[in-house]
Amino acid sequence: MTGRELYLRLLAYVKPYWRQFGVALVAMVVLAATEPAIPALLKPMLDGTFVEKDPDVVRWTPLLLIGLFLIRGSMNFLSGVAFEWVAGKVVLDLRRQMFERILTLPTAFFDAHSTGNLIARVTFNVNQVTQASTKVLTVLVKDTIIVAGLLAYMFYLNWLLTLIMFVLLPVIALIVRLLAKRLRRISRSLQEAMGDMTHVLEEGVRGHKVIKVFDGKAYEQRRFDRLANWVRRYNLKTKVAGMAHEPAVELAGALMMAILIYVGTHETVAGELTVGGFVSLMAAVGLIFSPIKRLTSINEALQKGLAAAESVFDLIDQQAERDTGTGQLKEVQGRLRFRNVGFRYPLAKRDALKNVSFEAAPGETVALVGRSGGGKTTVVALIPRFYSPTGGTIELDGVNIEQLSLDSLRANLSLVGQESVLFDDTVAANIAYGAGREVTQREIEQAALDANALEFILRLPEGFDSRIGEDGVRLSGGQRQRLAIARALIKDAPVLLLDEATSALDTESERMVQDALARLTANRTTLVIAHRLSTVKHADRILVIKEGRIVERGKHEELISLDGEYTELCRHQFGDAVPG
Numbered sequence: 001m002t003g004r005e006l007y008l009r010l011l012a013y014v015k016p017y018w019r020q021f022g023v024a025l026v027a028m029v030v031l032a033a034t035e036p037a038i039p040a041l042l043k044p045m046l047d048g049t050f051v052e053k054d055p056d057v058v059r060w061t062p063l064l065l066i067g068l069f070l071i072r073g074s075m076n077f078l079s080g081v082a083f084e085w086v087a088g089k090v091v092l093d094l095r096r097q098m099f100e101r102i103l104t105l106p107t108a109f110f111d112a113h114s115t116g117n118l119i120a121r122v123t124f125n126v127n128q129v130t131q132a133s134t135k136v137l138t139v140l141v142k143d144t145i146i147v148a149g150l151l152a153y154m155f156y157l158n159w160l161l162t163l164i165m166f167v168l169l170p171v172i173a174l175i176v177r178l179l180a181k182r183l184r185r186i187s188r189s190l191q192e193a194m195g196d197m198t199h200v201l202e203e204g205v206r207g208h209k210v211i212k213v214f215d216g217k218a219y220e221q222r223r224f225d226r227l228a229n230w231v232r233r234y235n236l237k238t239k240v241a242g243m244a245h246e247p248a249v250e251l252a253g254a255l256m257m258a259i260l261i262y263v264g265t266h267e268t269v270a271g272e273l274t275v276g277g278f279v280s281l282m283a284a285v286g287l288i289f290s291p292i293k294r295l296t297s298i299n300e301a302l303q304k305g306l307a308a309a310e311s312v313f314d315l316i317d318q319q320a321e322r323d324t325g326t327g328q329l330k331e332v333q334g335r336l337r338f339r340n341v342g343f344r345y346p347l348a349k350r351d352a353l354k355n356v357s358f359e360a361a362p363g364e365t366v367a368l369v370g371r372s373g374g375g376k377t378t379v380v381a382l383i384p385r386f387y388s389p390t391g392g393t394i395e396l397d398g399v400n401i402e403q404l405s406l407d408s409l410r411a412n413l414s415l416v417g418q419e420s421v422l423f424d425d426t427v428a429a430n431i432a433y434g435a436g437r438e439v440t441q442r443e444i445e446q447a448a449l450d451a452n453a454l455e456f457i458l459r460l461p462e463g464f465d466s467r468i469g470e471d472g473v474r475l476s477g478g479q480r481q482r483l484a485i486a487r488a489l490i491k492d493a494p495v496l497l498l499d500e501a502t503s504a505l506d507t508e509s510e511r512m513v514q515d516a517l518a519r520l521t522a523n524r525t526t527l528v529i530a531h532r533l534s535t536v537k538h539a540d541r542i543l544v545i546k547e548g549r550i551v552e553r554g555k556h557e558e559l560i561s562l563d564g565e566y567t568e569l570c571r572h573q574f575g576d577a578v579p580g
Contacts, residue, residue: 006309006313007309009313010090010129013090014086017086017090020082021083023078024082024083024086024138027082028079028138028141029142030071031075032143032145032149034072034075035146036149036150036284038283039280039283040153041065079138087130091130098312098315098316101315101316101318105321106320106321106386108345109318111345111346112346114196116195116196116200116201117192117195117196117199118195118315119195119198120197120198121191123198124191125312126308128187128191128304129305129312136298139294140295143291150284150291153284154281154284154285154288157280157284158277186234187238187303187306187307188310188311190238191311193231194231196230197228200223200224200227203220321385321406322388323405325401325404325405325406327399328404329399329404329408329409329411332396332494333362334396334494335359335396335525336394336395336495336527337358337360337394337398338357338359338392338394339357339392339394340391341356341357341382341392341393342355342390343387343389343390343391350548351548353382353548353549356548356549357550358541358543360525360527362525363524363525364525364526365521365540366539366540366541366543367528367529367536367541367543368529368530369529369533369536369544369545369566369569370544370569371546374545375545375549376545377529379545380497382394383401383413384413388402411493413495414496414497415497416485416496416498417499417500420481420483421471422468422471422483424467424470424471425467426462426467427448427463427464427465427468427483428441428464430468430472430483431447431464431486432444434487434491435490444464445464450489450520451483451485451486451489452516456475456479456482478512482516489520493524494525495524495526495527496521496524496527498521499529500531533569533570533573538556539555540555541555542554542555542556542559542566544565544566546565
């Protein structure tokens with residue numbers, strides 16, 4: 001996108017607030033229009049008081065000055081407040097749109113982008129955008145009117161002297177143009193460095209226990225220092241490039257003033273200008289340099305804003321999850337079928353799954369076992385369409401899931417992972433999360449009871465109203481898993497996906513979670529990824545996955561009798577005491 005296209009797109013976000021923006025513009029125009037009135041009052045004041053001794057001028061000029069500055073003050077306040085209100089609404093709209101897009105992005109996008117970079121876009125970059133959408137426009141409109149008004153007044157006083165102003169203005173414009181490209185490039189690098197620094201900061205907060213235990217403080221400090229120093233350097237480069245115009249403008253101003261004083265004194269001596277006219281002209285020249293400097297300085301804010309807008313709109317324009325299906329499921333039985341399913345991750349050199357075919361009948365429990373990296377998690381990830389197969393089809397109740405809307409498909413699925421994702425909210429809110437309907441306190445308590453979670457919940461300081469902290473940090477691993485199971489219970493979906501739900505638990509916690517899972521899986525089609533093979537002995541069917549293929553399938557006893565891959569997995573886990 002060109003700078004012009006970016007800016008026009010930014011202004012489209014201002015359009016809904018055109019009334020408030022119009023008020024700000026009108027107030028700003030009035031403020032700008034009063035600027036030439038300041039030197040205009042100096043001429044009659046000086047000539048009327050010191051030269052002609054006119055009593056009316058002596059009486060009214062001070063009052064006019066007071067009135068003038070009252071108008072200027074009120075208009076400055078009104079335009080400032082209105083513009084800040086509009087800027088705040090623009091930021092809010094952009095953040096809403098960005099977060100809405102984040103919630104609908106495909107899983108592959110999060111695989112390729114760091115969390116810190118996304119956070120920086122929503123928090124830091126979007127603030128830079130408002131500089132371009134409102135502040136730049138404020139300066140551009142107001143100071144352009146001020147410069148135009150002052151030039152018009154100077155032409156009125158003496159057109160010949162005013163023409164001197166135009167000799168050096170092209171020089172200033174050329175300098176600004178040369179600095180623009182450098183500013184955009186540096187601003188883009190600054191935002192990328194800020195995203196990287198935010199990412200390291202986030203990892204430092206989330207991984208503080210690992211950092212302490214493995215003595216990673218020095219390493220993490222070096223990572224952060226390096227990126228923070230790049231942020232500092234880019235900030236400095238931005239400021240240097242942004243301020244480089246000021247010496248040029250001031251030098252041009254000094255040259256203009258020197259020429260005007262030299263020529264103006266001769267004009268005054270020759271009788272072309274009165275003393276008041278000359279002072280008024282010099283005052284106008286003095287006043288005109290402030291808006292010229294502001295007009296040239298907006299280049300820094302503009303380039304920062306446009307560079308930020310590129311990253312903001314890049315996120316907003318990302319393709320959401322592909323949801324071309326329109327089918328709706330009713331009275332789902334839960335029959336799940338894979339037909340020659342293949343899948344390859346983006347940029348991967350080989351397939352993660354190859355010709356995977358199996359069927360899970362309604363109410364059956366199918367376990368997926370195998371060595372790490374074999375493709376078990378990929379099988380489960382394809383069912384909610386976190387990814388789409390590169391070959392074959394997946395069916396639910398005989399319907400290709402690609403033909404179903406995502407909402408309809410996912411409404412019939414529940415997921416309990418190895419690391420249960422909980423939210424920094426109350427226990428009750430986490431259990432009721434995603435139910436898709438109003439949930440009563442009685443239902444929440446029943447789900448907690450069925451998940452073996454009620455006992456520990458009642459021991460919490462505020463019971464179901466207790467906040468559990470980020471990712472449930474105030475709870476143990478087993479307690480977090482039981483809350484996740486309660487959440488799945490209350491959703492009551494016909495298809496359940498369990499991704500190593502007990503692998504990270506101690507024996508006692510595992511027993512309680514397994515007891516809760518037994519209630520959860522009853523009368524549901526369940527796919528279980530199991531690390532502990534003892535937990536899937538009683539599954540209706542066990543699929544052994546190796547290098548993306550199903551190499552064995554059957555019940556536990558049948559697979560043991562084959563003395564193949566499954567038996568080898570059992571030997572690694574149980575030694576010679578392979579459970580029968």
